Amino acid sequence: QITLKESGPTLVKPTQTLTLTCTFSGFSLSTSGVGVGWIRQPPGKALEWLALIYWNDDKRYSPSLRSRLTITKDTSKNQVVLTMTNMDPVDTATYYCAHRTSMAHVDYWGQGTLVTVSS
Amino acid sequence: DIQMTQSPSTLSASVGDRVTITCRASQSISSWLAWYQQKPGKAPKLLIYKASSLESGVPSRFSGSGSGTEFTLTISSLQPDDFATYYCQQYNNYPLTFGGGTKVEIK
Numbered sequence: 001q002i003t004l005k006e007s008g009p010t011l012v013k014p015t016q017t018l019t020l021t022c023t024f025s026g027f028s029l030s031t032s033g034v035g036v037g038w039i040r041q042p043p044g045k046a047l048e049w050l051a052l053i054y055w056n057d058d059k060r061y062s063p064s065l066r067s068r069l070t071i072t073k074d075t076s077k078n079q080v081v082l083t084m085t086n087m088d089p090v091d092t093a094t095y096y097c098a099h100r101t102s103m104a105h106v107d108y109w110g111q112g113t114l115v116t117v118s119s
Numbered sequence: 120d121i122q123m124t125q126s127p128s129t130l131s132a133s134v135g136d137r138v139t140i141t142c143r144a145s146q147s148i149s150s151w152l153a154w155y156q157q158k159p160g161k162a163p164k165l166l167i168y169k170a171s172s173l174e175s176g177v178p179s180r181f182s183g184s185g186s187g188t189e190f191t192l193t194i195s196s197l198q199p200d201d202f203a204t205y206y207c208q209q210y211n212n213y214p215l216t217f218g219g220g221t222k223v224e225i226k
Contacts, residue, residue: 037215047155047163047206049215062214063120096162105153105169105210109162 002026004097004110022080022097029075033102036080040093087117125218131226138194140221142207147187151211154192158203
């Protein structure tokens with residue numbers, strides 16, 4: 001059974017760096033084809049894909065946010081970490097991590113974590 | 120980036136109605152399209168992948184069709200549990216992109 005869970009701060013100040021951790025079970029990020037990514041959703045708005053990291057350390061980023069994002073993995077801990085620099089109130093959103101296999105759809109999602117950016 | 124345009128943005132329907140949601144891609148994505156259902160405060164749930172393949176455990180009243188740039192999600196007989204927001208997503212190219220969503224409301 002695949003599960004994912006996001007953790008991190010619920011409130012960050014403008015200009016700070018956000019660090020979110022996705023802890024997963026039921027699969028390994030050392031298995032060929034497996035990827036874990038991040039997707040966010042501002043309150044009342046649509047979903048926005050942010051970043052993905054694959055078993056072979058291939059990393060993909062949203063072009064519009066590329067300069068602010070870093071995604072890393074710790075295979076031994078079954079964790080993926082997303083950092084986003086220079087946070088702004090418009091980055092207030094629920095952040096989801098999700099499972100994907102290469103060239104396939106996103107199939108499993110975490111429950112999401114709401115991050116509010118405010119001074 | 121491939122733009123995904125959903126229509127309508129809001130749909131009012133009654134239990135038992137047949138409902139169709141459209142998703143258009145700004146360029147061909149072959150059949151690399153998924154549909155998700157999202158309820159308030161919950162994560163999206165996968166319904167359909169590869170345009171027309173039904174995810175395991177999803178009721179058969181949900182179906183998907185299309186290829187290239189035009190896709191549809193159909194609910195054959197709307198049930199009370201189906202009132203939610205639906206999103207399409209293309210996974211043919213990076214960046215992965217979502218449609219703006221279609222909210223299905225009770226008429």
